[in-house]
Amino acid sequence: MFRQPTKIAAALVLALCAGTQAFAQLVGPRPKAEAARCDPSTFRVIVDVGHTPEVPGAISARGVEEYAFNLNLAKVIDGKLREAGFNKAHLLLARGPAIPSLVRRVAEANAMSADLLVSIHHDSVPEAFKAMWDFGGVQRAYSDRFKGHSIFVSADNPHYQASLAFGKMLGSRLKARGLQYTPHYKEAFMGSRRRILVDAETGVYRYDQLLILRTAHMPSVLLEAGSIVHRDEEVLMGSEEHQSQIAGAVTEAVEQFCALRPARTQRASTQR
Template sequence: MSSLAPAGSGQVAAARKIVKPRQKPSSPVKCERPKFRIVVDVGHTPDSYGALSARNDPEFGFNFRLARLVTARLKSEGFAATRLLVTDGKARPSLFKRVGAANDARADLFLSIHHDSVPDKLLETWEFDGASSYFSDRFSGHSLFVSRQNPHFATSLMLARMIGRRLKEQGLHYASQYTLPVMGRYRRQLLDMDVGVYRYDGLVVLSRTRSSAVLLEAGSIINRDEEMEMNSAERQETIAGAVAAGVGEFCERR
């Protein structure tokens, strides 16, 4: 859940010093795969690693492995200009750092890779490998987020739906809990109930990028069974393939 942190007023003020002022969004350009600039963002940093899994593994490691695989898969599909973005530092400054990097690179598409947890109040305790750990087996699945504050909201939503459909075709289900009152401040509007696309306006990496932008929570690492699946090469390949197929369809429709 730490990957779903909106920008506070102090951070927004600081962002003005780090992120260049927004420019009027340009019209969508034709997608030529070799030239289409895709930034695949590794969620979080080694210093601010996000959630801990049920077996005490940092989210950043999960994000890095999957983002690297997604990047390789996109390049193999002809998207030669795809770039893997890894940032350092603490959580808030790193958010604006990655947005600045994507905007400076004039990205055509920004995709942020994360893995999910749950609010603290839903956690249960167990012991793993001699250490006290936390888990929640109540929820599982992936989810996709877009922001109405993004200058290309419509195309962001289109891409999220395409990726969601590809994941569904692989037999994967989305996390439905974001519509529930128990989620508290993490409760979100469901924009597509078929493939699990949610609206989250305040996310820095979605709202302040000048390209179409989607955040993927690839699965729940606080769920003990799904954590094991997310660690498997088979599941990682499945997700990377679905993402690449969704981006490919998105490109064809530009």
């Protein structure tokens, strides 16, 4: 006489299981669950500081060198990664002329057998888009026309698909924080600086010829964190709160990538 209730109970259990699976498919994978599968102590991420003190890159609307912005943000990112347990994170710095220092940075990164490289930069615009304003009694170049971050990968990197995957993860994390990428790199008026927009949802572009991305032996992305020639965005880029937002997005993306990455012995075969 207990057979019928038993069948009913079994049916209820199956229905509950089906409902749980449907809910899981609806909400998708949870970042914390992904991070739980990552062992940060075995994962090495290189945070590359773009440019050098001698060749500091772009000059902001208020006369601050890009290198200072790059170094400050990279240090915050490195700190966030270490807080998350990525104790093998490495801040990559160099001195000297542009190309020789860049070659040295890439060689150092390749010698580390790292799992991921993230190069930190801040953006400017072509000279044709700039105007002049007076700041502190000095005429400075600026452009308030474009703002927002952008992410670049190279199809010539031996781990292009992995680079693209991380670029999308990073773009998604930035987007989740309300940060927007700049779409102007896909426009014809950018001329030789025009890039292919690979993913319109997350703001990932291809920049195949970029040396740091093309010659690195590990998945690599370059983040232009924002425009320092845009007067309002320059102020934002210098704020601790905004730097923490970007660093948090990078750290979450690294955790996700760490959890999903193939085994070290398999990564050498990852091709585009």
